[in-house]
Amino acid sequence: MRILIYGGSFNPPHLGHIRSVQTAAAALAPDRTLLIPANFPPHKPLPEGTPVPLHRFAMTKLAAGEIPGCEASEIELCREGPSYTADTLRQLHEMYPGAELVFLMGTDMLLTVEGWYAPEVIMALARLAVFARETGREGEIETQAARLRERYGASVTVLAGQPVTVSSTEVRSLLPRRQGREYLTEDVYGYIIRHRLYGAKPELAWLRERAYVCLKPTRVEHVRGTEAMARALAERWGADPEDAAEAAILHDCTKKADRDGQLRICEKYDIIPDKWELENEELLHAKTGAAFAAAEFGAPGPIADAIRWHTTGRPDMTLLEQIVFLADAIEEHRKPYPALEAIRKAAFSDLDAAVELCARRTVEYVRSRGLPLHPDTARTREFYLKKLEDRGAAPIPWDGP
Ligand code: DGI
Numbered sequence: 089m090r091i092l093i094y095g096g097s098f099n100p101p102h103l104g105h106i107r108s109v110q111t112a113a114a115a116l117a118p119d120r121t122l123l124i125p126a127n128f129p130p131h132k133p134l135p136e137g138t139p140v141p142l143h144r145f146a147m148t149k150l151a152a153g154e155i156p157g158c159e160a161s162e163i164e165l166c167r168e169g170p171s172y173t174a175d176t177l178r179q180l181h182e183m184y185p186g187a188e189l190v191f192l193m194g195t196d197m198l199l200t201v202e203g204w205y206a207p208e209v210i211m212a213l214a215r216l217a218v219f220a221r222e223t224g225r226e227g228e229i230e231t232q233a234a235r236l237r238e239r240y241g242a243s244v245t246v247l248a249g250q251p252v253t254v255s256s257t258e259v260r261s262l263l264p265r266r267q268g269r270e271y272l273t274e275d276v277y278g279y280i281i282r283h284r285l286y287g288a289k290p291e292l293a294w295l296r297e298r299a300y301v302c303l304k305p306t307r308v309e310h311v312r313g314t315e316a317m318a319r320a321l322a323e324r325w326g327a328d329p330e331d332a333a334e335a336a337i338l339h340d341c342t343k344k345a346d347r348d349g350q351l352r353i354c355e356k357y358d359i360i361p362d363k364w365e366l367e368n369e370e371l372l373h374a375k376t377g378a379a380f381a382a383a384e385f386g387a388p389g390p391i392a393d394a395i396r397w398h399t400t401g402r403p404d405m406t407l408l409e410q411i412v413f414l415a416d417a418i419e420e421h422r423k424p425y426p427a428l429e430a431i432r433k434a435a436f437s438d439l440d441a442a443v444e445l446c447a448r449r450t451v452e453y454v455r456s457r458g459l460p461l462h463p464d465t466a467r468t469r470e471f472y473l474k475k476l477e478d479r480g481a482a483p484i485p486w487d488g489p
C-alpha cells in the first residue's frame with residue numbers, strides 16, 4: 089500500500105493544495121492520500137486570527153472531499169507540542185506497517201528539509217515527492233535532491249508540472265475584501281463565509297446566487313430592487329454600500345416559508361414568536377430571516393439586525409437598519425401605494441422624516457385592513473415623530489387618500 093501524505097497549515101486549504109495533490113496522485117497512484125493539518129507548525133508559526141483547529145480540520149476535510157481516495161487526518165491536531173513531521177511519519181509507520189509512505193512537499197521545503205527536526209528519520213521513513221513552487225530553480229532542486237540521496241539515502245521524486253502559485257497568505261488577505269473565492273473549493277468557501285473565518289465577507293455575486301434560490305421567483309425582482317436602493321441610500325448617507333447590499337440581498341430570505349415553515353425555523357433557531365407574530369405570521373420572516381442569514385451565511389450582528397428590523401422598524405435604528413427598512417419599502421418595483429413618492433423623496437433628503445412617514449404609512453395600511461398593529465411599528469413611528477419634533481421639524485404631510 090502506498091500512502092501519499094501532505095502536511096501543512098491548511099490555513100485555509102486552497103486550490104493550490106488540491107492541484108499539488110492531484111499532480112502527485114497522477115504520478116504516484118497512491119492507494120490513500122492523507123491531508124494532515126499541523127497543530128503547531130514548527131517552522132512557521134500560525135498567524136494571529138488563525139481559526140481554531142476544529143475549523144481548519146473541517147475545511148481540510150471539505151477540501152479532501154474533492155480528491156478521490158483523499159481524507160483529512162487529525163493525527164497532528166491531536167498531538168501536543170510542535171507538529172514535527174518526523175513524529176508524524178513514525179506514527180503513520182506504526183499505524184500502517186509495511187506501507188510505503190510518500191511525503192509531498194513544495195520545492196521550497198526540499199531546500200530546507202535538512203534543517204527540520206530529525207531529517208534522517210523523515211528520509212528513512214518516507215520517500216519525498218516534490219512539486220514546483222516556482223520556475224527557474226530546477227538546477228538547484230536537482231542538486232539538492234542528489235545531495236539528499238547521497239547523504240541520507242533519500243528517495244526523492246521531483247514531479248513534473250506547473251508551479252502552484254496560490255498562497256494562503258494571499259487568500260487570507262483577499263477574503264475580507266469580498267474576493268478570493270476563485271482560489272477555494274465551493275465547499276471551503278461556503279464554510280469560511282458561514283463562519284466568517286479570516287474576517288471574510290461574501291462575494292456579492294456568490295451571495296445573490298445562494299440567496300435567490302431561497303426566494304419565490306417572483307420576489308427576486310423586489311430583492312434586486314431593494315439591493316439597488318440600499319446601495320444608493322448607503323452612498324447618500326455614508327454607510328458601507330456593500331454591507332447594505334449584503335443585508336438587502338438577504339432581507340427576505342425566509343419570506344417563502346408559510347406559517348408552518350416559519351414556526352419550524354423559529355424552533356430551529358430558538359425564536360419565540362410573540363402574539364402579533366402568531367396572529368400574522370408574515371411578520372415572522374424578519375426574525376427568522378435574521379437567524380437564517382446569520383446561521384447559513386454568517387451575517388454579522390449589524391447586518392442580521394438590519395434584517396431583523398426591516399418589517400416593523402424599531403426606535404433609534406442604526407443607519408444600516410434605517411437604510412434596509414426604507415429600501416425595502418421604496419425600491420423601484422414596489423407597487424404604488426399612498427405616500428410612496430413622498431417617502432422616496434424624503435429618503436434622500438431627511439432620513440428621520442422618511443422613516444416616520446414609512447412607519448406611519450404601515451400604521452394606516454394595517455388599520456385599513458383590520459390587522460393588528462405590531463407594537464414595534466407603533467413605537468418606531470412614535471420615536472421618529474418625537475425625533476422630528478425635538479429637531480423642530482414637521483413630519484411630511486400625508487399625500488395619499
Ligand atoms: O417582505 P416584504 O413584502 O418585502 O415587506 P415587509 O417585510 O415590510 O413586509 C410587509 C408586510 O408586513 C406587509 O404585508 C405589512 C406587514 N406589516 C408590517 N408592519 C406590520 C405589518 N403587519 C401587521 N399586522 N402589523 C404591523 O405592524
Ligand code: FE
Binds near residue numbers: 339343416
Ligand atoms: Fe420583508
Ligand code: FE
Binds near residue numbers: 310314339340416
Ligand atoms: Fe422585502
